Amino acid sequence: MKTDSSRRNFLVAGLSLPVAGFANAPASQSSPTQAPRPASPGTAAVRYRTLGRTGLKVSTVGYGCMITSDSSVISRAVDLGITYFDTARGYQKGNNERMVGAALKGSRDKIVLSSKSEAKTAPDAVAELDTSLKELGTDHLDIWYMHSRDTVAAIPDELVAVWENAKQQGKIRHIGISTHKPNAIVDRVLAVGKFEVMLSTYSFAIGTANDPAYEKLTAAGVGLVAMKVMAPASRASGFSGVPGYRADRLDRVQKPGGPVAALKWVLRDQRFATTIPSMTDIDQLEMNFRAMSEPFSAADEKVLARIDEDVRPLYCRMCYQCTGQCPKGVPVPDTIRYLSYADFYGQFALGREHFLALPEEARAVRCRDCASCEVRCPNGVHVAERLVRAQDLFA
Ligand code: SF4
Ligand code: SF4
Incomplete structure (x- = not known):
């Protein structure tokens, strides 16, 4: 078991040294599968990578639509050249897909669209897919994720068959799975052999904990999409009143550069074809857009190291080592x-x-x-x- 101090050492090393899959060159010199496409704002340009064996070309900064309410931000992202958009049947109590569909109307053939279902039974999953297509105003999804599957039991053959049938019917192009515990399900995912994309957690704060799974998936040609890339450096935070919390210090560190530094940390890793940061306004969108063209710098590394230290008592790294330890059954x-x-x-x-x-x-x-x-x-x-x-x- 890692101690706090070994964790600190590991993380500082992880911030400064490229690990397997990391680009040695800065993001602006990486080798996208398509030539960089010039776009405003400023001199920023879109970078693309191929999403595993799906062959889909996606912008390295995608768009996580989960908490977006302003459809004009999504439309602006299309204009800028962002090509990957992610939603789910359950987001915003079922309303998110409707808004995303409206925002992407007229752009469907230019983008890669994914949605997800948390359904536990085959009939529910079939019904959810039809609802997703209707709400999104499209006849197919590019990727349909089996959503939030953290155990082998949550990936039953019955559901795999639903996803396969949907693909055969042309309602989806590719089969995906989303999880917070890639190490727990990777062997099942590979044994099933049908999953083409995994959406999973990856950030400077999580570090290399999930690398065993990511290495296996990459070797098998399963495309990787990173979520939770900015936490705990996100701009939004609400810590007032938390005992012992240095809100003043964290606010100073986070606001100037934390989110972008965190995004750039992930963008260095070529194993991940794209990322899905949440974006709610144009400022956030343009900031994230620019990150595609900016190298990860020593200053970024410093910012992240400081955030990492400041949030240590507060932010769960999702290592799951404490699972089952509470005698009263608290998850x-x-x-x-x-x-x-x-x-x-x-x-x-x-x-x-x-x-x-x-x-x-x-x-x-x-x-x-x-x-x-x-x-x-x-x-x-x-x-x-x-x-x-x-x-x-x-x-
Ligand atoms: S999962 Fe548990 S052990 Fe791991 S970081 Fe979170 S609280 Fe700590
Ligand atoms: S109930 Fe809460 S405080 Fe008590 S052992 Fe479980 S997690 Fe810890």
């Missing part, structure tokens, strides 16, 4: 992740929605009632404090 990593939606993305409703979907027994536990916490986090997260905050906010 610790998931609960702290839901709190991160509020604290690091400014998405309180999303965090609460997930929390309220936990089993009743898990929601009923109050960590305040424990004299001490039995959960040990090797990454320095103040587990009990975070859980008390999650329960205070969401329960």
Whole structure:
């Protein structure tokens, strides 16, 4: 088990040294599969990569539409040359696909469009796909993800058959899977042999923890898409009132360059064809757009190292080493992740929605009632404090 200090050393090394798959050249000199396409703003240009064996060409900065409400930001992204757009049936209680479809009307043939289904049964999945197509105003998805599959049991043959049938019918072009636990499902994914894309977590804060899975998937030609690329350097944060939290310090570090530095950290890694940062306004869009053309610098590295240290007690690295440690059955990593939606993305409703979907027994536990916490986090997260905050906010 890594100690806090070994984690720190590992991370600093990870920030400064290229690892397997990282481009030795800065992003602006990488070898996209297509010539850079000039576009405003400024001298920024779109970079493209190929998404594994799908052969799809995607811009390295894609668009995670999950929390977007302003469709004009999505339309502007198309104008700039961003080509990958991601949504899901469940986002914004089913409303996100409708807005994304409206924003992309007239641009469908220029972009790669993905959606996802969390359905647990075949009939539900079939119905969800038809709804997604209707809401998005299209006759096919380029990628349809089996959404949020963190265990082997969540990938039953019955559902795999639905995705295969959808592909045969032309309703989807490629089969994807999304997860927070790639190491836990990679062998099942490869054994099934049908998945062509994996959407998974990757950021400076997570580091190389999921590399065993990413290496296997890359070798098998499965395309990789990175999510949660900016947390915990996101611009949105709501930490006022968190005990011991240096809000003043983090705000100073995050706002000037944290999100872009975090995005550039991921963009260096050629294993990932694209990324899906959330974007809610034009400023964010243009900032992320420019990141495609900017090298990851020593200054970026410094910013990220400082953020990493500042958020240590607060941000769960999703290593899942504490799974099952709570004797009262609190799903610790998931609960702290839901709190991160509020604290690091400014998405309180999303965090609460997930929390309220936990089993009743898990929601009923109050960590305040424990004299001490039995959960040990090797990454320095103040587990009990975070859980008390999650329960205070969401329960
Ligand atoms: S709380 Fe700590 S041990 Fe548990 S998943 Fe998060 S980083 Fe890993
Ligand atoms: S404080 Fe720790 S041991 Fe007690 S319920 Fe919460 S997570 Fe479990």
